[in-house]
Amino acid sequence: MSGLQRIPWNPNLTTPDRLRRLVALALTSGKPVALWRLPGAVHARLCLSIKTDSAYVGLPPALEATAPAGFAFFPFWDSDHNPPLFLPADLFFDLGHPEEIQVSATAAARLPELRQRFSALPDTQELPWHVSQQPAPATASQTEYEALVAAGVAAIEAGVVRKVVSSRAVRKPLPAGFDALTAFEELQERYPNAFVSLVSAPGVGTWLGATPEVLAEIDDQQVFRTMALAGTQPLLPGMKPATARWAHKDLEEHAMVARYIVNCFKQLRLREYDEQGPRTVAAGQLLHLRTDFAVHLAQVPFPTLGTDMLRLLHPTPAVGGVPKQPALDFLRRHEGYDRAYYAGFLGPVNLPEAGVARLYVNLRCLQLRPQEAILYAGTGLTIDSEPAREWQETELKLRTISAILHD
Numbered sequence: 001m002s003g004l005q006r007i008p009w010n011p012n013l014t015t016p017d018r019l020r021r022l023v024a025l026a027l028t029s030g031k032p033v034a035l036w037r038l039p040g041a042v043h044a045r046l047c048l049s050i051k052t053d054s055a056y057v058g059l060p061p062a063l064e065a066t067a068p069a070g071f072a073f074f075p076f077w078d079s080d081h082n083p084p085l086f087l088p089a090d091l092f093f094d095l096g097h098p099e100e101i102q103v104s105a106t107a108a109a110r111l112p113e114l115r116q117r118f119s120a121l122p123d124t125q126e127l128p129w130h131v132s133q134q135p136a137p138a139t140a141s142q143t144e145y146e147a148l149v150a151a152g153v154a155a156i157e158a159g160v161v162r163k164v165v166s167s168r169a170v171r172k173p174l175p176a177g178f179d180a181l182t183a184f185e186e187l188q189e190r191y192p193n194a195f196v197s198l199v200s201a202p203g204v205g206t207w208l209g210a211t212p213e214v215l216a217e218i219d220d221q222q223v224f225r226t227m228a229l230a231g232t233q234p235l236l237p238g239m240k241p242a243t244a245r246w247a248h249k250d251l252e253e254h255a256m257v258a259r260y261i262v263n264c265f266k267q268l269r270l271r272e273y274d275e276q277g278p279r280t281v282a283a284g285q286l287l288h289l290r291t292d293f294a295v296h297l298a299q300v301p302f303p304t305l306g307t308d309m310l311r312l313l314h315p316t317p318a319v320g321g322v323p324k325q326p327a328l329d330f331l332r333r334h335e336g337y338d339r340a341y342y343a344g345f346l347g348p349v350n351l352p353e354a355g356v357a358r359l360y361v362n363l364r365c366l367q368l369r370p371q372e373a374i375l376y377a378g379t380g381l382t383i384d385s386e387p388a389r390e391w392q393e394t395e396l397k398l399r400t401i402s403a404i405l406h407d
């Protein structure tokens, strides 16, 4: 349910200045913000909430057209440390229509105060981004990560799991003069086909990312989509995705994700899905195998399919493992750090159009802290995994987001 009202908004500022000020309006009063750019889209969008308390929700969002409009930010494990968030859309700004903002009834009632605070904001470039209260996560050395991979392979050999996706965090100092909005801009330019996001919220911190993976989407034609994205190799100069060759290990790793998605449809007793793939797709300097799934919602008697699938899908074996619970137990026991919002999911729901939802897996991302960034990457392990290669794959995946940490 969008229910937003359009109002003209301060036309004598440039669009980037208007964006910076709207973000400042939220951050200076301790409120959350989400800024995102959809794959292939030209303009980014911004969501601000003024009722912060109602943003901390227990469940994944409902995706029906009648559900609240806002931005979901969900952790890998839902816990008190990393609360699931749904930012209600009190204020929506589309950078493609910079002359107006859209406001909820709550924000409309407070418009004079918001306008006044907006114009009283100092002209500062520094923004008070939210910082997570959690300690910085443990980071694994190459030896430690390779030991984790070896433990994963041993668990597969022992028949505890068939696939598990191990991951690690890396701490990198922020370059002098680093600015999150400029970094967001750069991510948009570098990765036109990614879902690019910058989310900052109390109790959550600030996260930047450019993910290639759709978790659950309902488009404006009422088509539900999800994808199996797994299997990775570097995109080398002169290489065409369509002619890429894949190792058995990648095909197997991918197939387990695709089978898992089919099983989710089966659990709901839905047979009428369309499956295309796998084909090779590029994501930054990487290639992945992707199978796309689609369901025409008008043609099936499942009005809550999006919501139901979202709840079954997360976390998929692209970031968790197969079977799900033993794989998650393995990660809890062996991974040795807190993934927080890495490999969780995020995206707009009913915002701005009611009935349209776009949720992505939070990959190729980093968490911003005052002096440093925490970067995250993982790799799917199968019985054929070699520890040194899996380390190398995390290094490659880290490059997507570390590209913005230059001087």
Ligand SMILES: C=C(O[C@@H]1C=C(C(=O)O)C=C[C@H]1O)C(=O)O
Residues within 6 Å of the ligand: 165, 167, 213, 229, 230, 231, 232, 288, 318, 319, 363, 364, 376, 377, 378, 379, 380, 381, 397
């Ligand atoms: C886990 C990540 O990526 C996932 C794992 C992949 C793999 O193991 O091949 C490929 C794409 C993603 O589904 C990551 O980017 O950190």
